[in-house]
Amino acid sequence: MTVERERASEVVIRIRGLRNVFGAQVVHDGLNLDVRRGEVLGVVGGSGTGKSVLLRTIIGLNRPAEGSISVFGEDVLAADEEQRRRIERRWGVLFQDGALFSSLTVLENIEVPLREHTTLSHEFARNLAAVKIGLVGLPPEAGDKYPSQLSGGMRKRAGLARALALDPEILFLDEPTAGLDPIGAAAFDALIRQLQQALGLTVFMVTHDLDSLHAICDRIAVLAERRVALIGTMDAMLQSDHPWIRSYFHGPRGRAATGAAA
Amino acid sequence: MAEAARLDLKEFEDRLVVVPGGRWAVDTIARFLGELESVPVERYRRVTLDLDRVDFIDTAGALALQRAIQHWQDHGIVVAMRGGGKDQHAIFTAIERHQPLPMAAEPPRNSLLEMLDKLGRATLDVLHEVVDLIAFLGRIVVALAATLRRPRQLRATSLIFHMEEVGLNAMPIVGLMAFLLGVVLAFQGASQLQRFGAEVFVVNLVGISLLREIGVLMSAIIVAGRSGSAFTAQIGSMKVNQEVDALQAMGLDPIHVLVVPRLLALVLTLPLLAFFADIMGLIGGGLMAWIVLDISPATFAERLPEAVSMWSFWVGIIKAPFFAFLIAMIGSYEGFQVEGSATSLGQRTTRAVVEAIFLVIAVDAAFSVFFQVVGI
Numbered sequence: 322m323t324v325e326r327e328r329a330s331e332v333v334i335r336i337r338g339l340r341n342v343f344g345a346q347v348v349h350d351g352l353n354l355d356v357r358r359g360e361v362l363g364v365v366g367g368s369g370t371g372k373s374v375l376l377r378t379i380i381g382l383n384r385p386a387e388g389s390i391s392v393f394g395e396d397v398l399a400a401d402e403e404q405r406r407r408i409e410r411r412w413g414v415l416f417q418d419g420a421l422f423s424s425l426t427v428l429e430n431i432e433v434p435l436r437e438h439t440t441l442s443h444e445f446a447r448n449l450a451a452v453k454i455g456l457v458g459l460p461p462e463a464g465d466k467y468p469s470q471l472s473g474g475m476r477k478r479a480g481l482a483r484a485l486a487l488d489p490e491i492l493f494l495d496e497p498t499a500g501l502d503p504i505g506a507a508a509f510d511a512l513i514r515q516l517q518q519a520l521g522l523t524v525f526m527v528t529h530d531l532d533s534l535h536a537i538c539d540r541i542a543v544l545a546e547r548r549v550a551l552i553g554t555m556d557a558m559l560q561s562d563h564p565w566i567r568s569y570f571h572g573p574r575g576r577a578a579t580g581a582a583a
Numbered sequence: 584m585a586e587a588a589r590l591d592l593k594e595f596e597d598r599l600v601v602v603p604g605g606r607w608a609v610d611t612i613a614r615f616l617g618e619l620e621s622v623p624v625e626r627y628r629r630v631t632l633d634l635d636r637v638d639f640i641d642t643a644g645a646l647a648l649q650r651a652i653q654h655w656q657d658h659g660i661v662v663a664m665r666g667g668g669k670d671q672h673a674i675f676t677a678i679e680r681h682q683p684l685p686m687a688a689e690p691p692r693n694s695l696l697e698m699l700d701k702l703g704r705a706t707l708d709v710l711h712e713v714v715d716l717i718a719f720l721g722r723i724v725v726a727l728a729a730t731l732r733r734p735r736q737l738r739a740t741s742l743i744f745h746m747e748e749v750g751l752n753a754m755p756i757v758g759l760m761a762f763l764l765g766v767v768l769a770f771q772g773a774s775q776l777q778r779f780g781a782e783v784f785v786v787n788l789v790g791i792s793l794l795r796e797i798g799v800l801m802s803a804i805i806v807a808g809r810s811g812s813a814f815t816a817q818i819g820s821m822k823v824n825q826e827v828d829a830l831q832a833m834g835l836d837p838i839h840v841l842v843v844p845r846l847l848a849l850v851l852t853l854p855l856l857a858f859f860a861d862i863m864g865l866i867g868g869g870l871m872a873w874i875v876l877d878i879s880p881a882t883f884a885e886r887l888p889e890a891v892s893m894w895s896f897w898v899g900i901i902k903a904p905f906f907a908f909l910i911a912m913i914g915s916y917e918g919f920q921v922e923g924s925a926t927s928l929g930q931r932t933t934r935a936v937v938e939a940i941f942l943v944i945a946v947d948a949a950f951s952v953f954f955q956v957v958g959i
Contacts, residue, residue, distance in 0.1 A: 341780040410610070423924035441643070448683075449609075451645055455681025456642070469923030488609050488641035519673050520642070 323491055331358040331489060333523050334379060339388035340375055348374050350547040352388070357492075361517055363526040363534045366544030367565065372527040375544070376495055379525070380413070381405065392491070410438055413489035417496050419480030421468040427454065427479045428464035434486040451483040458512055474505045478512075485516070494526040498533050510536045531570075531578035543569075590615045597628040601651075604636030607644035614690065618704050619651040622750040624658040634667030645674045649682065665886045719916045726838045741844035742886065749810040749845075750852030753861060756809070761860035764791060764797055765867025768909065773875045782876045787885055788869035788892035798864050799899040800858040800947055806853060807939040809915035814845055815935040818918025819928045827919070837919070849954040853907035892896050894959050902950055913939040 330419055336536045353424065356362050359573050377383040377391055381397060390397050392408055400408065421430045429550060431450035435441060441449070443491035454464050455477040469478055477497060480554050484492060487511035496501040497513065498506035503547050541553040549559065558570050559579070569575060584660040588611040589604035600623065605611070621631075632648065634640075652662050730737050815873075818841055821827050831835050865887070872878040917935035921928050 330754075423927045435609070439609055439643075441609070442616060443617055445647070445650075447651070449643055451683045452642065452646055452678055452681045455683065456677060461683050467924070469927075485642075486645060519677050521670065 330546050332356065333358045333393060333558075334525065335391045336379070337365065337389045337391075339378065339390065340380060340386045341371060341383070342386045347387070347547060349388075352544075354542060354549050354552070356523060356525055357540075358490075358523050359445055360539040361514070361537050362426050363538035363541045364527045364544065365529070365541060366503060366512070366535065370544040371547075372411045373495055375482070376493055376525065376527050378413065380493060381382070381409075384409070397419075404422065408489055410434075410495060411489055412491040413484030413487065414493040415438065415477065415480045415484045416497065417499065418473070418475035419468065421476060421479055421483065423468050426465050427459070427471070427482070428468055430468070430479065431483045431486050434483065438487060440499060450486065453485055453515065454479075455486065457482045458508075474509070477501070477509065481512075481516075482561060488520065490527060491523045494528075496527055496529060498528065498530045503532075506532065513537060531538075531575055584877050586611075588612050588615060588644075588761065588801075589636070590618060591636075592622070597626070598631065599627045599629070600633060600938065601885040602633045602636055603644075603648065604638075606639045607637050608639060608641040609643035611890035612644050613663075615860075616647055618656065619647060622651075622655070624655060624660060627655075627660055627689045629661045629663070630655050632662065632670055634664065637667065637671065640671050640674060642674060642678060645671075646682075651680050653682075657946040661820075671781035683909045687911045705767045715914060715920075718778050719919075719934075720912060722838050723842060723912060726836060726843050728837070729845075730843055736839070736882040737847075738840065738844050739839075742848055745845050745848035746852050748813075748861050749806065750856060752853075753806060753809055753856060755804055757860050760801055760805060761798060761863040762867035763794060763863035764801060765869075766871045768792060768797070768864075770875060773872065777876070779922070783878065783882075783886065784870050784876070784890075785868075786886040787890035789865065789872070790887055791895055793864040793868065794861050794891060794899050796899065796947070798860040798904065799903050800854045800943070802853065802860045802911065803903070803943045804940055806849070806856065807910045807914075807943060808936055810849060811910045812932050812936050812941040814911060814914030815921075815932045817841075818915055819921030819931055822919060822921045823925075823928065841918075842911070842915040845909065846913060849907040849911040850904045853910075857900055858905040861896070883905060898954055898959060902947065905946060905950075909942050909946060910939045913942065918923070 322567055325530060334354070336352060338348070338574060339349050339352040339354075343346070343454040352373070354374070354375075359529070364372050364375065374383060378385050379392070379397075385398070393411065395408060397405065397408060402436045413562065422433070423428070424461065425433070428450050429454050433447050435446040436443075439446070451464060451503075453459065454461065459475060459478050459482070463471065465478065468479065471479060481497075494513070498509050501509060505570060510533050513524065513526075516522065517537075524537075526530060538555070540554055541558055543550045543558070545563070550563055551561055551566060558566055561570075570579070586606040588607050589602075591602040591604065593600040593602065601619075601622075603615075630652075652664075655662050662900065667675075721866040729947050745751075768789050771784055772785045773782065776784055776788070818827070821841070827837050827841075830840055867882055869878075869883045872883055873880060914935045917938070921931050
């Protein structure tokens with residue numbers, strides 16, 4: 322089927338001419354980026370290059386000064402309320418520290434999108450939420466705990482389970498491994514890779530973690546000078562002679578990660 | 584994407600063929616859950632699940648089918664799965680692996696026992712709280728005593744800052760409130776006293792009730808709402824941010840650094856605020872007496888010392904530091920009780936205000952009895 326072939330290179334997020342300004346500070350200017358269906362895209366960049374701002378802009382938490390963003394072929398900036406809600410149901414977001422609702426248990430947190438956006442019975446929603454808890458590798462008894470009773474790593478997993486509640490097509494991750502110990506971070510990377518493959522997800526990941534970039538990213542986009550300086554595979558990164566990219570990937574930590582991956 | 588889910592059931596004697604189709608996903612399957620569950624299980628011995636018509640399946644869709652399969656198998660039906668791609672089977676495997684064990688049925692509840700249980704817990708909670716509060720009072724007294732011994736250790740900047748915050752900045756609202764209370768008292772009193780031709784006693788009414796009780800009590804209540812809650816919120820958010828832990832780790836006593844300046848600031852300023860409230864209340868009452876009863880300000884001022892003894896004024900002011908101590912102690916105590924989440928911060932702030940106001944009124948009642956006994 323030709324559809325199948327098109328799917329492979331289908332662009333799910335298309336950003337053109339994006340400009341973000343905060344006061345006198347220009348964060349993005351003329352930024353272009355394509356995210357393809359089924360890939361894991363890692364977004365890196367120095368502090369203050371607007372990685373998180375880019376993520377927030379795509380998901381509609383920040384309105385850009387100029388530019389266009391289309392997700393699933395629909396212009397999200399021009400979309401009306403109804404269209405937006407339809408698009409939002411097709412993506413899931415994991416915020417940095419999970420952003421779980423602190424007054425609800427983990428299970429109830431995962432049920433929130435299911436209750437709000439579907440007509441599934443309470444009992445089925447609870448069952449589905451329990452399955453998601455298993456999917457992200459949390460023990461069943463974690464479901465009845467409150468976010469403040471969980472460790473940082475468990476909170477991230479719980480946040481991931483909530484992001485996956487509606488089986489989204491795109492998963493946005495904001496520094497998923499920040500604050501985790503190396504073993505926990507590696508396990509989280511593996512989890513994301515495994516879920517991405519099992520559920521056919523497209524993953525947009527903002528990260529600082531060189532190991533994650535090596536382990537799970539199909540492509541990497543480097544933000545510098547207010548736009549995407551380079552996008553491509555790890556090999557492309559290693560061959561680039563852009564000064565920042567060189568110092569990032571060839572610095573001591575970069576070399577260690579490359580060595581470990583090789 | 585607008586595709587819907589479909590479900591066909593075909594019957595061949597004792598065999599049922601279940602054919603889900605279309606988009607079998609979280610947003611489309613809700614209406615088929617009932618149909619899957621109500622398949623008459625006693626009629627069939629074999630079920631075949633045919634996945635060939637499914638265009639797309641997600642975890643919710645797979646869970647729905649997996650639950651149906653489980654249900655049929657529990658009734659002794661042989662279930663076979665047919666068709667479906669590799670991706671679909673991967674989702675099924677993932678679901679099966681993570682399906683939680685069926686939960687044990689909850690034991691029947693005994694509502695009387697539950698009520699007793701709740702009552703018992705609540706009683707114990709109150710008891711613990713009282714013990715904790717007394718312990719906290721002890722720590723405050725120790726910190727205050729240390730400050731008295733070495734007054735240089737007192738954080739003067741912090742003290743002045745809090746005096747401005749809880750005292751000076753509260754003046755507009757406290758003044759306005761006292762003025763209006765004076766107006767109300769004079770107005771209500773006037774309409775009653777006029778019937779007996781005893782209009783002039785409005786001065787006694789306004790003077791005694793304001794100076795003795797209402798001025799200080801209302802100031803304390805406003806300060807409890809304004810500053811008691813602020814103490815809880817400030818100390819509570821420091822606790823959440825681990826700032827309290829940081830103080831302790833640096834060898835500083837959080838009580839000394841956080842509570843003593845706040846407490847002293849409130850103890851010093853609440854009497855002043857109460858005095859200010861007395862004045863504003865008298866102005867309000869005097870103004871109303873002038874308007875309604877034609878008692879000129881001069882007459883009012885003349886009658887006031889005759890109607891109100893100096894002790895009535897002192898009775899009000901003496902109570903203020905005690906109220907201030909209570910408000911600051913409860914506010915700080917609840918701040919230190921905050922744990923983890925933002926919800927806890929909100930709950931503790933509410934409790935601080937309610938408890939502080941309640942204790943202020945309770946202590947005021949105790950003072951009334953005391954002053955009655957000593958005959959003031």
